[in-house]
Amino acid sequence: MDVVVEKNLRVAMRDGVELATDVYRPAAGGPFPTLVERIPYNKELYGMISGWLDVLRATQEGFAVVVQDTRGRYQSGGTFRPFADEKADGGDTVAWAARQEWSTGSVGMFGSSYTGATQWLAAAERPPALAAMSAAITSSDYYENWLYQGGAFRLGFALQWVASSLALGELLRSASAEAERLADLQRMLDDMGAVFRRLPERDHPVLTAIAPYLSQWMDHPERDDYWARLSARGDAVTDIPVLNIGGWHDLFLGGTIDNYLALRARTAEPDARRQRLVIGPWAHGAASGVFPERAFGIQAGFDGADMTGVQLAWFKEHLAGSPSATSSSPVRIFVMGPDVWRDEPDWPLPDAEYVDYFLGSTGGARTSSGDGTLSTATGSEAVSDSFVYDPADPVMTCGGATFLPGLFIGANAGPRDQTRTEARPDVLCYTSQPLDRSMEVTGPVRARLYVSSSAVDTDFTATLVDVHPDGRPELVCDGIVRCRYRTSTTRPEFLDPGAVYEIEVDLVATAYVFAAGHRLRLDVSSSNFPKFDRNPNAAVPVADARPSDLVVATNTVWHDSTRPSRVVLPVVRRSA
Numbered sequence: 001m002d003v004v005v006e007k008n009l010r011v012a013m014r015d016g017v018e019l020a021t022d023v024y025r026p027a028a029g030g031p032f033p034t035l036v037e038r039i040p041y042n043k044e045l046y047g048m049i050s051g052w053l054d055v056l057r058a059t060q061e062g063f064a065v066v067v068q069d070t071r072g073r074y075q076s077g078g079t080f081r082p083f084a085d086e087k088a089d090g091g092d093t094v095a096w097a098a099r100q101e102w103s104t105g106s107v108g109m110f111g112s113s114y115t116g117a118t119q120w121l122a123a124a125e126r127p128p129a130l131a132a133m134s135a136a137i138t139s140s141d142y143y144e145n146w147l148y149q150g151g152a153f154r155l156g157f158a159l160q161w162v163a164s165s166l167a168l169g170e171l172l173r174s175a176s177a178e179a180e181r182l183a184d185l186q187r188m189l190d191d192m193g194a195v196f197r198r199l200p201e202r203d204h205p206v207l208t209a210i211a212p213y214l215s216q217w218m219d220h221p222e223r224d225d226y227w228a229r230l231s232a233r234g235d236a237v238t239d240i241p242v243l244n245i246g247g248w249h250d251l252f253l254g255g256t257i258d259n260y261l262a263l264r265a266r267t268a269e270p271d272a273r274r275q276r277l278v279i280g281p282w283a284h285g286a287a288s289g290v291f292p293e294r295a296f297g298i299q300a301g302f303d304g305a306d307m308t309g310v311q312l313a314w315f316k317e318h319l320a321g322s323p324s325a326t327s328s329s330p331v332r333i334f335v336m337g338p339d340v341w342r343d344e345p346d347w348p349l350p351d352a353e354y355v356d357y358f359l360g361s362t363g364g365a366r367t368s369s370g371d372g373t374l375s376t377a378t379g380s381e382a383v384s385d386s387f388v389y390d391p392a393d394p395v396m397t398c399g400g401a402t403f404l405p406g407l408f409i410g411a412n413a414g415p416r417d418q419t420r421t422e423a424r425p426d427v428l429c430y431t432s433q434p435l436d437r438s439m440e441v442t443g444p445v446r447a448r449l450y451v452s453s454s455a456v457d458t459d460f461t462a463t464l465v466d467v468h469p470d471g472r473p474e475l476v477c478d479g480i481v482r483c484r485y486r487t488s489t490t491r492p493e494f495l496d497p498g499a500v501y502e503i504e505v506d507l508v509a510t511a512y513v514f515a516a517g518h519r520l521r522l523d524v525s526s527s528n529f530p531k532f533d534r535n536p537n538a539a540v541p542v543a544d545a546r547p548s549d550l551v552v553a554t555n556t557v558w559h560d561s562t563r564p565s566r567v568v569l570p571v572v573r574r575s576a
Helices: 053-060 084-101 114-124 155-172 176-188 192-197 205-210 213-219 225-230 253-264 307-317
Strands: 004-013 017-025 030-041 064-069 103-112 128-136 244-249 275-283 332-334 340-344 354-361 373-375 384-389 428-431 439-453 457-466 471-482 499-512 521-524 553-558 567-570
Touching: 004 053, 004 244, 004 499, 017 053, 017 084, 017 553, 030 084, 030 114, 030 253, 053 064, 053 213, 053 307, 064 084, 084 103, 084 114, 103 114, 103 307, 103 332, 128 307, 155 176, 155 192, 155 205, 176 192, 176 205, 176 553, 225 354, 244 253, 244 307, 244 457, 244 499, 253 275, 253 499, 275 307, 332 499, 373 428, 428 439, 439 471, 439 521, 457 567
Parallel strands: 030 064, 030 103, 103 128, 128 244, 244 275, 275 332
Antiparallel strands: 004 017, 017 064, 332 340, 354 373, 354 567, 384 553, 428 521, 439 499, 439 553, 439 567, 457 471, 457 521, 471 499
16 A cells, blocks of 8 residues: 655644644545554654554555644654643643544544553543544653653653753754753753753753753652642543553553543443553563563563554544454453463453562561561561662662663563672562462552651652572562652652651552462562652652762561561462
């Protein structure tokens, strides 16, 4: 099939700003159901615009595809303000696409990450022509599970994203006048480790001059009106069918699941035609299913699972009225361990049993060589374990839902070996006996800990680990809570040093089978850097903390019968 490509059409927004827009469509026939992608990462990069849905394959299957540089990016006019203009611009672009003679007037939106955010924000405008969405590895809220998690700032992601994906593109729009600044930015990109460690963490004049919104994100560590104005969450949840696609090790997994649950709440029963959730063994921008120390098989990758085909079937059903080629199951997940795709009736799984695994020790749970235990039985010989957290020497990020060192790499994401992390004296390790049979853990994972600190504020991290028979500890999922936000992210509440508090650490979710002979482990510490910024353990704004503000804290996890610290696992028991 021949394809017509129209480049750099100028599409006027309601305020007169013109956005550069490309159209891909079959050369013959029409009109066509239309797909829209709005991207801040340069529509001239075919690999970028087709990262989660192949644009040319879509045209071959009878769609017109509109791809647009968002406001203030590359060839579009205006000033880029992340999230702020995407509602109006998205609504206007959908309306424009629906009016074209080559369009049937039925429009869908697709894309991943920020390009998924442009969908949710456009949907909040409720443009009449928008009939369906496919939103991958994204969120509809840009405070929790985007720039903050558990009250902690996602420092590594924010700085890497701004430096490599946003600021660089901004400078390239004005190349000759910005040569010196471009050189400064390139030096930063060559040594991001030094960028992450710099204090105060907001002290990045090169970045903030190019991207002033970075300072704004740090100026609003609580969920306040600033974030409410940017959000597409809550009342703005759309009524149209949405295919939600996520990854078990993706930055935005929590947001992807929240999006599905918000849509699901609008129906009495699960409805695969209205909302679907697909989760693979992927990290952000790394969708092959292959990680440095673990590969999940040929079917695990985005291409192996034919996610372009899955999305096109969704759009054929909802935009073109084709007989349904989509699954009748609303949820499809990749289960790690057996490494298989599986259809499910809903999320969380209706037959999951939430089992408490209690922490215990004789007082020496520090490091993987310690005596920390994890068991379904309560009580232990000692009441607590303590460690020293020094924000000048944080636990370094090793795997999990990270964006380090950047997009399409995944070299430090996912199921990494935790041996070096667990050798640190500021990491508590609680380990079960070897399993006598395999155990599936699929669903939301939470750690409920009783803690105290010598400081007025600190963080607590929790990591679920699979310990192989040879002793290799493999990360499954992890999370964090900043204690000043333990009860609410809308206002800080500092600790009374020495007082004991119950906190909940959200490890988000997983679908994982611990094999027979393996052991479960929960690691607890107070830092995961630079995935999250370091808590200075002081009552100061974290973004403004200087080296002189850093306080060394003694932190304690309590686990006696009256303070039963535990991890709650969604165990699925099914006959073979």
